[in-house]
Amino acid sequence: MNIKGILITLCAICLCANTVYAGTFNANAKTKRVPAGTLFQIEFLQPVSTYSGMQGDSFVATLKNEQSSGTNIILPMGTVVRGSIQDVKTAKRFSRGAKLYLDFDHVVTPTGRQIPLDMSVVSYENIYYDGGLYKNLGYKEAVQENYEKGVQITKNATNYGLKAGESAPGIQYLTTPFCAVGGFIGGVGYFVGDTVADMFRKGKEVYINQGDVLTVKLLNPIDIPVY
Helix, strand or coil: CCHHHHHHHHHHHHHHHHHHHHHHCCCCCEEEEECCCCEEEEEECCCEECCCCCCCCEEEEEECCCEEECCEEEECCCCEEEEEEEEEECCECCCECCEEEEEEEEEECCCCCEEECCEEECCCCCECCCCCEECCCCHHHHHHHHHHHHHHHHHHHHHHHHHHCCCCCCCHHHHHHHHHHHHHHHHHHHHHHHHHHHHHCCCCCCEECCCCEEEEEECCCEEEEEC
């Protein structure tokens, strides 16, 4: 190829590059900032759990509430949010529950751009100080729960004795103490039995089911292109 042919080829390449660049860049594009602290409602499109999930497993969710600024809808309802499982602390004996850590990676804008995200979950049954989601912490909590259930068994039995005496005046003086004693024995039996079992029982797993909606908070602002 002679020099003239090489120059023609280079010009053609530059022309194509400029055309592609012009097609992907809009000089009139502006950005709208979503400030830190903004709350999002996100719906999970697939289940995530400590039982079957592993570190690095990805998940997809969608926004349930749109984000707007003035007349501009920055992120419409249904916008895709992608993330992954950052870490899983498995459930252990002595009722030590599992912990689930989520990492929200990016949001996909209406124009197809992927904007990095830094978010944390703010609505779940229990959230550990380091952001982990959990159902129960350990043995002490399990013992307290067993005690409350044992007390409730006694109360339910006593109330049953009171109601049983409503049909025959005076009989409640017999049924109430009898049911109360029976309920107390049952409550203590439940407390002791389940407390011993909790020494060998694993703690609870964390489940986020398909369709579950969680509230998350934006930790750092993001700038979304609008046209």
